[in-house]
Amino acid sequence: MSPSSSSEKLSPPEIRAIAGLASIYGLRMLGMFIILPVFAFYAEHLPGGDNYTLVGIALGAYGLTQAILQVPFGWLSDRFGRKPVIYGGLLLFALGSFVAAAATDIYWVIAGRVIQGAGAISAAVMALAADLTREEHRTKAMAAIGMTIGTTFALSLVIAPSLNRMIGVPGIFFMTGVLVLLAMIVVSRVVPNPTDRRFHSDTEASAGGIFNVLRNPELLRLDFGVFALHAVLMALWLVVPLSLRQAGLAADHHWQIYFPALVISMLLIIPVIIYSEKKAKLKQVFVISVAVLLVSQILLAYTFDSIWGTAGALLVFFTAFNLLEATLPSLISKIAPVGAKGTAIGVYSSVQFLGTFIGASAGGYLYQHYGSTALFAFCGALLMLWLIFAVTMKAPAAxxxxxxxxxxxxxxxxxxxxxxxxxxxxxxxxxxxxxxxxxxxxxxxxxxxxxxxxxxxxxxx
CATH class of the missing domain: 3.30.70.100 (Alpha-Beta Plaits)
Structure with missing residues (x-):
């Protein structure tokens, strides 16, 4: 028996697998994110789009089906093969995109988003990546694929306003549907076929282990955290674009606020992440980040009609958000039992998507009936509860x-x-x-x- 040498480099097939799967994963997330900065404006011209409860549901509907089906799709890939499940998921996502593109009212957009989310291939993609990479390179592969989430989110905020001006939201939906169909060629031609398909405890959820993960109070704290983080993110996309427009900034120029805030926030968090890992200060940095995120909600509430005020508040928000988005998976890895890491991540991801749905839906309802103050209060309450959980958590071992x-x-x-x-x-x-x-x-x-x-x-x- 011998460990694999950690000094070996990635092989060409591993590089192809990681690059291909990262592009597929990122493209799918792009389809989810790209309408966020512009959908509130588009919905105003749809029948039913004046009901912000429905607008919120349309924004977050994909999260509900994603949360429900993500882990089962992973199990199906164990039984029927990774690529067949990925093909099926991509077809569902493309179908949902085309339904949303052809929508004549808000209800059909909701239907399209529900179908998009039903193409829940995340677990199958991770399982295939595990099949195609050696143990010593598994972490690199998962990190590369996971990084596409942040990249596609940033790209969405930058290109969405321009795409909206050129082809409109229906055109964006249609474009993502076509791109996802083309991604099936990448799965077929670029991503190698696995020679051995088996269960991987570090990347896949075990049906028998879910109950044990749900009984772990420290993991539950983190699960609530990612729920709150993404609920707040989605709720904000109902009001921030409208806030900037109300303050006098045309929708086409909103990227000029989003992009610098994202870039600066990424530069700010790099030394913090290095410090927290090297000095074993992960809990301290984590708690401070949650507190800063709470402060950002207060700033957004009080700068609602100011372009520069909103820009500053978004910088604070994105700095804390990106730091937490990077820190939470690390905490899951450190706290989860060594043989249940994949199960813990599966539950974590499902709760994350559930937060997407609840945040957008509840945010839409509150904004519709009680205004932006109620929405920010909802976000603040979630973050205050999370801060209490974060302060009282055990410091993770280094x-x-x-x-x-x-x-x-x-x-x-x-x-x-x-x-x-x-x-x-x-x-x-x-x-x-x-x-x-x-x-x-x-x-x-x-x-x-x-x-x-x-x-x-x-x-x-």
Missing amino acids: VRTRMYHVQVMDTGTAHGLSRQLAALPGVHEALVLASEGVAYLKVDMRGFDEQGVAQLLGGEA
Whole structure:
């Protein structure tokens, strides 16, 4: 038995797999995000679009079906294959895009968004990435695919106003539908076919493990956090575009506010992330970020009719939002049991999309009946509750997860090896899964001697 060498570089097939899957994942998220900055204006001209409850539901409807179907789609990919499930999901997303493009009222837009969300391929994409990458490169692959979310979000805010001016929201829906159909060619021609398809505990949700994850109070705190984070994000897209227009900035120029705020916020958070990891100050930075996010809601509420005031408040918001978006998955990885990381991430992602739906729907209802003050109060209440949960959470251990390939063995041998690995200095938790041929270790960020693991496994790291 020997661990895979962490010094090896990504192979050409791995690079193709990561690039292809990241582009598919990013394209799908682009289709979700791209209407956010402009939909409120488009809805004003639709029958039923004067009802902001319905506008909110249209914005967030994809989140409901995504939350419900994401984990089951992952299970289906275990049974029927990754690519068939991805093809089916992309077809559903394209169908939803075309339905929304042809919509003659707000109800048909809602139907289209529901169908878009039903193409819940995220879990299947991650599972295929795990099939196509070696254990020592798994984290890089998942990080590369996950980074497309932030990239596509930023791109959406920049290009949406210009696209809206050129082809309108129906044209944007139609364009994303066509692009998603073209993405099927990428799946077929660029992404390699896996030679071995099996369950991966680090990327996939286990049906039997969901209950245990839901009983973990520390993970539940983080699940509520991502729920609140995305609920607030979606609620804001009902009022921020209208706020900027009311302050005198034409919709075509809103990107001039969004883009600098996003770029500056990304530059600001890089040293903070490095500091929090190197100095093991993740909880402190996390709590401060939630507090800053709460402050941003107060600033947005009081600068509603000011372009520069809203721009400053958005800078504060995006700085805290992007920092939390980067920190939460890291916390999940550190807190989740080593053999249940994929399940914890699956629950986390589903709750995130549920927050998208609830935030947009509740925000629309509140704005419709009680105005922007009620919407900001709703966001503030969610963030205040999250801040309480964050302050009272346990500080996560300064650990990271390592994976090693192991040879075929029986279950008894795997249990014995797990105990031996767990007894090594610097190892907090160890689990050898004979069915996956992998040893999962949660180890100290400092002081971990990988050579000891290599010797125990019978090779060199």
